[in-house]
Amino acid sequence: MFADLSIGRLVGAVAITVTAFVASGCGGTIDGHAQPAIDVVPATSSAGPTTKPSGKPTTSKPAQTSTRGGNTDFQANVGDCVALGGTVNDATIAKASCGSRSSNYKVIGKAKNSTGCVSDRDNFYAETLNGIETGALCLDIDWVVGGCMDVGGDEPKRIECTESGSEAVKVITIKTGTDSVDDCPDIADSGFKYPERKVVVCVQSL
Numbered sequence: 001m002f003a004d005l006s007i008g009r010l011v012g013a014v015a016i017t018v019t020a021f022v023a024s025g026c027g028g029t030i031d032g033h034a035q036p037a038i039d040v041v042p043a044t045s046s047a048g049p050t051t052k053p054s055g056k057p058t059t060s061k062p063a064q065t066s067t068r069g070g071n072t073d074f075q076a077n078v079g080d081c082v083a084l085g086g087t088v089n090d091a092t093i094a095k096a097s098c099g100s101r102s103s104n105y106k107v108i109g110k111a112k113n114s115t116g117c118v119s120d121r122d123n124f125y126a127e128t129l130n131g132i133e134t135g136a137l138c139l140d141i142d143w144v145v146g147g148c149m150d151v152g153g154d155e156p157k158r159i160e161c162t163e164s165g166s167e168a169v170k171v172i173t174i175k176t177g178t179d180s181v182d183d184c185p186d187i188a189d190s191g192f193k194y195p196e197r198k199v200v201v202c203v204q205s206l
Contacts, residue, residue: 070112070135072127081106081142084125085155093125099144104156109138120196122156140194143201145171161206169203 074093076082081098082105096103111117114126117138126136141149141156150157152167159165172188177198181191184202192201 070110070133072125072135072137074125074127074137076107076137078107078109082125082137082139084123084139098142099147101158103142104149104158105139106142107137108140111136111138118196120194141192141201143171143174145173147171148206165206168206170206172202172204175200175202 076095079098081096081100081103082093083096083102084093084105086092094102098106105123108121109117111124112135113133114124114136117124117136121138122141123139124136125139126133128134141151142158143149144158148159148161148163148168148170150159150163150165150168152165157165159168161170169190172185175183175191178200179193179195179198181188181193181200181202184191184200188202188204190203190205192203194200
């Protein structure tokens, strides 16, 4: 029995304000913010075909979105990974090696503002100048096939598969060209869906 863990926008989420600084020349204040977007929706479906996952962990990502975006003080390219965290009053974002312990998101696109990100992205990081967004990085969880994540907190956290977590999952495989968890192998018991891009991350609960 599969659980459908759809990814969607978290309505009414509180924006996270990153450390602000005064922009040179114009006296404006640039702020960065991010909005979690993981929405777990339970569902049931039948098991899909049985396949064996790769024995060697590899990094993978859903299809990329636009590489054109606005302006952000924090610079990252599509395909780069970041560590996004902190609190509402003191958020942090920094580059991280994809698949590393510190990495929890991957940049899958850029946009002039957060509404320009693909609708099924997991999160976004946007910066504002005098209250107006000047650019956004569209983010997906940095899924690693064969690796494990705890997705139960405010932000996903990479863990060893032997560790416990509030909602720990192991990535079994990533299916493209589908938005149905029915296509996940039997070993998986749930999946995170990216319906706009037709991608399902098949996971096993730990």
